[in-house]
Amino acid sequence: MRLPRPPFCIRASGSRHIARRDNVPWRAADQKGQRLFVVIVVITALLAGTLAASSPPAPASGNGGLLDPLAGPAPASATTLDCGAVSSSILGRSVDYCVALPADYNSSAPARYPALYYLHGLFENERSWSERGGQEVLDGLVKGGEVGKFLVVLPDGGKTFYVNSYDGRDRYEDFFTKEFVPAIDRLYRTKPERLDRGIAGTSMGGYGALHLGMLHSDLFGSVSAQSAALAPKFPNPLPTEGRWGFYVRVLQGPFGSPLNEAYWEANNPLTLAEHPERLAGLKLYFDCGDHDRYGFEEGAQLLDRILKGKGFPHEFFLRPGGHGWDYLRQYMKYALLFHWQCFDSGGHRSSGGAQR
Numbered sequence: 001m002r003l004p005r006p007p008f009c010i011r012a013s014g015s016r017h018i019a020r021r022d023n024v025p026w027r028a029a030d031q032k033g034q035r036l037f038v039v040i041v042v043i044t045a046l047l048a049g050t051l052a053a054s055s056p057p058a059p060a061s062g063n064g065g066l067l068d069p070l071a072g073p074a075p076a077s078a079t080t081l082d083c084g085a086v087s088s089s090i091l092g093r094s095v096d097y098c099v100a101l102p103a104d105y106n107s108s109a110p111a112r113y114p115a116l117y118y119l120h121g122l123f124e125n126e127r128s129w130s131e132r133g134g135q136e137v138l139d140g141l142v143k144g145g146e147v148g149k150f151l152v153v154l155p156d157g158g159k160t161f162y163v164n165s166y167d168g169r170d171r172y173e174d175f176f177t178k179e180f181v182p183a184i185d186r187l188y189r190t191k192p193e194r195l196d197r198g199i200a201g202t203s204m205g206g207y208g209a210l211h212l213g214m215l216h217s218d219l220f221g222s223v224s225a226q227s228a229a230l231a232p233k234f235p236n237p238l239p240t241e242g243r244w245g246f247y248v249r250v251l252q253g254p255f256g257s258p259l260n261e262a263y264w265e266a267n268n269p270l271t272l273a274e275h276p277e278r279l280a281g282l283k284l285y286f287d288c289g290d291h292d293r294y295g296f297e298e299g300a301q302l303l304d305r306i307l308k309g310k311g312f313p314h315e316f317f318l319r320p321g322g323h324g325w326d327y328l329r330q331y332m333k334y335a336l337l338f339h340w341q342c343f344d345s346g347g348h349r350s351s352g353g354a355q356r
Contacts, residue, residue, distance in 0.1 A: 078142035119205030162208025166256035210269035230299025289321035
């Protein structure tokens, strides 16, 4: 979810990183002498307790939580974030993005790297992956030697569902495939072949990853989706309340207002999976929580049944958990492992390495 900008911020040059500064109100006690002193002491104690409760615990250092002055610097991150914007003639605006680069990217030239395009969920943006735990998951895998080095490309997808909108005003899919991917290949040292290019996403982004990967298997060699926003056919008439009412309100932007069900069906990964001949050579992984609060596990299981019925090889796991970043912090590593194994094998070895 995109959080409101804090009232005071400092924008660091080159990185667009926001550093926050707290503005703490103080009430002056209209008292004198000892009573004033007591009031100040009480307020100070309460404020200290509030800050302590809201702050993350200090790292353990063997001396009561105090930092050891003799300890070395914190371990360096395995990746570094580079952010910018791509100007789009198709959209008539610029689109923000970030790329997670190997920490030694600047000193490793002329080395080139595979690229994983990661699509965020609804009400998120290009920074959500790094701010909410995705970068930490990748760093852990790199440091543990479980994956090698690759780029993670994070575009801002707004609320587009990564499709061309029904009214033609927001052609995000055309932008992504015709302008954004080529721009990333020009700006960064990628390996610009489909077997070294994957696409992944969560929730709305999981829908987008499946949609774009299935329709553009000439661009992507591997696709993963976690908690993808997959919905079977809508009830008729369309409800205005509850879970389906929520779906309808969200989907009206990209899929027409009133919702054009035919356009939704034409773009739906569940429909695209009915034509596996178009997915030749595509490596596919998806999972979902068995208690997804939006019920997306129903769509994930349906996709699994469709692909099995068509004899299309894929990996699917229904995992214990819900929907959101608690789920992703626990299970994102399996999608990243899947893509690395696809990259590492050059697409010639069968997938199957993303373990439970």
